[in-house]
Amino acid sequence: MTGNRAIQHPSCRVPILTWWEGIYDQVFVALHPFYRIRKAEMLVSLAGSEIYEGVLPCDDRPENFGDRIKSRGDAVSWAEVHQAVAPDLPRSEVYLAVWLLACIGYQDRAGIGLQMRLAAYCQENQLYLPEDDGLPAILEPVVQDFLSCFGCRHATAWDEFRHYSDTVPLSVFRKAEPCYLLPKSITSSAVWGLHLPDPGVLMTWGFDGTEAIIAMTSRALEIAKPENFFEGWYADAGTYEDVFNPVEFLHREQ
Known part of the structure; x- marks a missing residue:
């Protein structure tokens, strides 16, 4: 495990909770609707x-x-x-x-x-499938509501591989605003990571994913619970970043 794991998307080779052990206390899988x-x-x-x-x-x-x-x-x-x-x-x-x-x-x-x-x-039913990859447009206002609970007006937004970041006001995610894009990202201009170092919250997205993975410290969880904002579930000891594939499939692929 290398790099700054506090902001990195988890590796597919170890369970999510193992990846963030000692940094975040719980992880929530938030589905793109x-x-x-x-x-x-x-x-x-x-x-x-x-x-x-x-x-x-x-x-x-x-x-x-x-x-x-x-x-x-x-x-x-x-x-x-x-x-x-x-x-x-x-x-x-x-x-x-x-x-x-x-x-x-x-x-x-x-x-x-x-x-x-x-x-x-x-x-x-005039219904679109959940969007894949980075932060989807439908969730931007929900993300703004969630992150605003922590008393912060700004968050660090990251691109896919954490080469580029921008400090953005949470207001850019309000429903009335146009979709926020990272202008200097190397790959997709979508947001692939949002970080609040205090009290300790990371929202991160992975390639071909239809979910946000939300890592939180115990202190952050005392302030706001992700399940009050997003559909999903808490990761357990056997949950990998590839959340939908059965574990036996992941082991066979590795």
């Missing part, structure tokens, strides 16, 4: 419900698509989709299928039939 986008006209149906835009394919999204998600996106939980599509199947099986569909596509090991049902449900 599914989402739909309200129409700009703010029209409502006769029943009083929101009217949503249709789902755009990946190759037909405008340049300001992230801003549209941030300002008019409505989050939908994985639990809701699980219950609607495959309530008879265990969470681990359904979540693996969602993650692979969002990041890689159809995979035999996820069950093609299950993935087709998930895709059809999303299309029928």
Whole structure:
């Protein structure tokens, strides 16, 4: 284990809690939500419900698509989709299928039939799959609410490989603001890490991930609990950075 682990994304070769042993006390896996986008006209149906835009394919999204998600996106939980599509199947099986569909596509090991049902449900309900990689637009306002609990007005934002950072006011993540991008990052301009050294909070994202990993000191947890802001769960001693793959799959790949 090399480098400044207080800001580094964990290695895939050791459990998350082992990676941050002696630095952070607990780690929360925060899922990127599914989402739909309200129409700009703010029209409502006769029943009083929101009217949503249709789902755009990946190759037909405008340049300001992230801003549209941030300002008019409505989050939908994985639990809701699980219950609607495959309530008879265990969470681990359904979540693996969602993650692979969002990041890689159809995979035999996820069950093609299950993935087709998930895709059809999303299309029928104007629902986008969870975004992968760095901080997604739909979560920026939630991140602002969460990090503001710690009495800090600024956070250090990092790029993917921690080559470049910027000190940013948390206000840039408010819903009314455009999506925040790191202008000098070497790879993606998305935010891949957010760090508050005091009281000790790191939010970090990994390649082909549909989750934020939130590492916290006990002192930080006394101030704010991530489960009050994000859908997810706490890591245990056997949780790896690759949170959806079964442990036996990870060991076989390594």
